[in-house]
Amino acid sequence: xxxxxxxxxxxxxxxxxxxxxxxxxxxxxxxxxxxxxxxxxxxxxxxxxxxxxxxxxxxxxxxxxxxxxxxxxxxxxxxxxxxxxxxxxxxxxxxxxxxxxxxxxxxxxxxxxxxxxxxxxxxxxxxxxxxxxxxxxxxxxxxxxxxxxxxxxxxxxxxxxxxxxxxxxxxxxxxxxxxxxxxxxxxxxxxxxxxxxxxxxxxxxxxxxxxxxxxxxxxxxxxxxxxxxxxxxxxxxxxxxxxxxxxxxxxxxxxxxxxxxxxxxxxxxxxxxxxxxxxxxxxxxxxxxxxxxxxxxxxxxxxxxxxxxxxxxxxxx
Numbered sequence: 001x002x003x004x005x006x007x008x009x010x011x012x013x014x015x016x017x018x019x020x021x022x023x024x025x026x027x028x029x030x031x032x033x034x035x036x037x038x039x040x041x042x043x044x045x046x047x048x049x050x051x052x053x054x055x056x057x058x059x060x061x062x063x064x065x066x067x068x069x070x071x072x073x074x075x076x077x078x079x080x081x082x083x084x085x086x087x088x089x090x091x092x093x094x095x096x097x098x099x100x101x102x103x104x105x106x107x108x109x110x111x112x113x114x115x116x117x118x119x120x121x122x123x124x125x126x127x128x129x130x131x132x133x134x135x136x137x138x139x140x141x142x143x144x145x146x147x148x149x150x151x152x153x154x155x156x157x158x159x160x161x162x163x164x165x166x167x168x169x170x171x172x173x174x175x176x177x178x179x180x181x182x183x184x185x186x187x188x189x190x191x192x193x194x195x196x197x198x199x200x201x202x203x204x205x206x207x208x209x210x211x212x213x214x215x216x217x218x219x220x221x222x223x224x225x226x227x228x229x230x231x232x233x234x235x236x237x238x239x240x241x242x243x244x245x246x247x248x249x250x251x252x253x254x255x256x257x258x259x260x261x262x263x264x265x266x267x268x269x270x271x272x273x274x275x276x277x278x279x280x281x282x283x284x285x286x287x288x289x290x291x292x293x294x295x296x297x298x299x300x301x302x303x304x305x306x307x308x309x310x311x312x313x314x315x316x317x
Contacts, residue, residue, distance in 0.1 A: 012178055018205035018242060019176050020090040024051050027244050036241065037083065038221070038248050038265050047244075050087070057088035059164020064140065064157065066119060068093035068173050071184065073117035073138070074229075075099045075126055078251050081144040081159060082228045083237060085121050093176045096183040097196070098229035101126065109133040110193050111186055121159065127152050178202040182238075185231050199231075207231075208239045215296060216269055218245045223267035223294070225253040225276070232273050232300070255279040259313075263292040270315075272299045281305055281312065290314040 006014045016022040024047070027036070032048035045053070066072060072089045074096060076082040082098075089096045097115045099108070101123070108129060112120070113136035121142040122130070130141070131153050143149050144159040182201045186194040206212055216222070222240045224247050226232035240247045248265035253276055262270065272280075277299050289312055297315045299306060306317040 012202070013205065013211075015175060015178065018178050018209065019180075019201045020087060020182065020238060020241065021093070021176055023241050024054060024087065024091065027241070031244055034244075035246050037237070038246065039080065040248070040250055040261050040265060042264075043080075053084055054087040054091050055168065055170065056163050056165070057084050057159075058091040058170055059168045060162035061088055061094070061119075062092055062168075062170060063164055064119065064142075064162070066092060066094050068176075069095065069180075071095045071097050071115050071117045073097045073099060073112065073115045073120040075101065075103075075120060075122045076144060076228070077101050077123060078224070078228050078233065078249060080249070081121075083249055085159075086228065086234060086237070090176075090182060092170060093172055093180065095181050096234070098183070098234065099186065100194075100229050101227070104129045105133065107189065107194065109136075111196070112136050112138060114194075114196055115184065120154075124149050130154075176201070178205070183234060185229070185234070204235060204238050205242055208235055209242045210239075213239070216240075216243070216245075218243045220268045220296075221246045221248055221266055223248045223250060223262055223265060223270045225250045225258075226271055226273050227252075230273070232271050236271060255283055259289070259292045259294075262294050266293050268293055269296045270294055270298070272297055274300075277303065277305055277309055281309055285312070 016026045027047040028051035033046050035044045036047050036050050037045040072094050074085050086096050097117055099111050116137055118137055118139045120138050124143050127150050138154055140157060141152055141154045142157045142159050142162060149156060178201050181198050182204055183199045184196040186196055222236040224233055224236045228234050237247045248267045250261060294315050297317055299317050310317055
């Protein structure tokens, strides 16, 4: 029996097809034991496990006073904490606002002020940079992994202590709609100060979801090597969640380890940004260049190296 439609306009997908909270709940119920996230160290999170982790942190954010529609800044490198923060923020209908971990000084001050965030999730190694600038509206810092936390210019909450009950209701003031803002992603700032791009759930879904990219399906695993503050790093987990599929979250891109990690994580789809494809092609040829599981790669920008890449590595571009 077909599911009842949420909207009369057939162009708008149902909430449980394109809004993160409802997608996560849907797959945790329908596919609880299926992995959604795998990591390079071999760890895996099923949909049900991930939903519990996300709800726990979402309850902690709610207890801090984060409200639906509020902007929450995230200044973290790739890893489990960054992904949980992303999903937990969206789970309560708040807006995920990640920053480039290379930012410092005036540029960092600009994006913090522009974000309008009261709460900033930050890695402890980045804390010293915050003491050098005006933090705008930021009232509290949520600090992730690390045994010792250096001095900070705002009150600190530890991320590992940010928790609530996984079965807490977490009721919303209203449903999260496809047209609500999911994230604010900052541009590179090559022609002026970085600009915050407001992206709705529907925008992200139509960008690379199952309707726009039918060549990627629920049996694929998307290897995420781009940073989560970039559209190429935060988009793949969401669009694979829309498919009820999985992602491999990788800390960073490494030319030397790329294909071995792809094989170890059983990744079938990769996103190659900038010079990543060039670096892989310039590496010395190896007899095992095709000994991996990757079938498809998205190359941005698409260069004249694409035919050579396909010939060498056996990957469709």
